[in-house]
Amino acid sequence: MTAELETAEGREKLRKVAIDPVSRVEGHGRVTLLIDDDDQVREARLHIVEFRGFEVFIQGRPYWEVPVMVQRLCGICPVSHHLAASKALDRVVGAVPPSHTATQLRRLMHYGQILQSHALHFFHLSSPDMLFGFEAEVGKRNIVGVAEAYPDVARQGVLLRKFGQEVIRATAGKRIHGTGAVPGGMNRHLSMVDRDALRADADQMVAWSQAAVELVKRLHRADPDLYDVFGVFRSGLASLVRCDGAMDLYDGVLRFRDGDGRIIRDQVPDQDYHQVLQEDVKSWSYMKFPYLIERGPELGWYKVGPLARVQNCDFIPSPLAEAERREFIDHGKGDVVHAPLAYHWARMIEMLHAAEVIRDLLDDPACTGGELMAQGSRGHEGVGIIEAPRGTLIHHYQVGDDDLVTMCNLIVSTTHNNQAMNTAVREVAKRYLSGRKLTEGLLNHIEVAIRAFDPCLSCATHALGQMPLVVELTGADGEVIDRVVRD
């Protein structure tokens, strides 16, 4: 399946359609389709501008700067990078494990990040497609359209985002460029004022998250032929799980399943990730393609993120989300749910879990008092793995005796999902685009498939005047036949 539609024969004779950049995903993405004279799609590729440059940017910096610097990677999930870097560098300062208070505060920050990111994705980026259909007029497929038709949904989405951001501010110190986590622990407690303010809203957030799960379930029930079939393909699953198999988005061991749901690797310590994972390179993409070494690049690729996590764990350790997980698993009727649109359902289950975890952590006295820092023997290397909103995020550093970073390797969730997203694009292109006249609505099908993975393509700039969507139809001679720009 991986090679089909990856590279066409006689490419120079085919027409090329570029979707550049993909809209409503972070950063810059580009889809190219090669189409023959009969309008059959012969090749489909998702190209991503990755931030390999950031790893070089980090090298040579003092290690204690890194948890703050890496937040500049991403405007959407800076906290995930902040915490993954801090976890990795705990090893360098010998804080293994960090104090209970530091762990609980970081956990609170992280679940705030999960909540706000998932709320953004569902209510802002994906719900327009899901509520109005993929071929609805462009002007309706946005959050304003959602707000007009579903005012409560839109308002709750905004307030859930705001709550998650407030959790981050209360634990990290600032809305962006937070400094809460440091190598070795945390540098602040949660204040009682912030604790009380957040706690007052926490039950409401749980209730709204439950309503969001219900909304997604309703959409699935209303059109199972679409939701269970659109862009579907079989692949492995990967994520962290807690040692006892529970879902844990902050810490744990790596677990891998094959496409049929069988566990093929479990209990892999985070420090050993490089012994089980390798990254493949393809000549046409800047972004690498990770795979499980023992299965090879053809079979060893996998999905990460909510759809993988909800099915990779044995249970979710919060009651409401666990009940929803069971219903989700039942939906698969004994098989793994692979449909890309089920990412949204799984994402909302995770949002509910995050809301429950936040509520419970706010009642934990460890967040408002206790030892913040731990220390031990100085080390020179550390790996920090965290389940970021979009999937497994790996930070790996080596640090010299002079405290400067000598090596930095980052594998972000979008890289883990690279092969999966490309496969989804090809499946959709094959099913919906081949043999049909291309329209904006049909091209949006491709984008819907990509958006299900919620890719964070790179921390691009967002200066005014950037980020139009350009669709170009190019003839075999390279001449642009048609061009559409969305701005």
Add this chain to the structure above:
Amino acid sequence: MTAIPGLVVFAIGNDARGDDALGPQLGARIEQASPAGVEVLVEYQLQIEHALDLRGAAAVLFIDAAVGLEQPFDLHRIEPDTGAPLLSHALSPEVLLAVFQRVEGRAPPPAFVFALQGESFALGEPLSAVAEHALEAAWAWLASRLSTAGLLSAVGDAGAQHQQCERAGHDAPEGRAHAEQ
């Protein structure tokens, strides 16, 4: 959010990305000057929840780097855009106003975009010479106009000022303010 209605300034950009730092750098200058009634929010990108930061504001100013600008800076009034599709995870200022309008059920406060000329957005680079010049010119012009009345006056006067420049056969020597609405 301040209790007193005032001017909310969003300084937008990533300070690790070359000229994208124009917004945060100008925001830092405003914060340092601490003009009365002005609240500065430095953000990477605009998101839906930022609509809630407009509650109680008398006016809002969005400061951001811009590509394709032919002068060092540009100030203009903006209105909610209820029809534009959203691109990426980030909102345009006009769409943020539309989100406010829908969520709050009322018109947003008067809003302005102050765009600064940028040309290079590479990782880890400092401001380009063009951006450095834009920053200095923008601050020199904006510092005395940082209030709701100052901004309204600036866009109100701009049409006449711009017409005068054109009659004289030359453009404004530095940045430009114009009233779009």
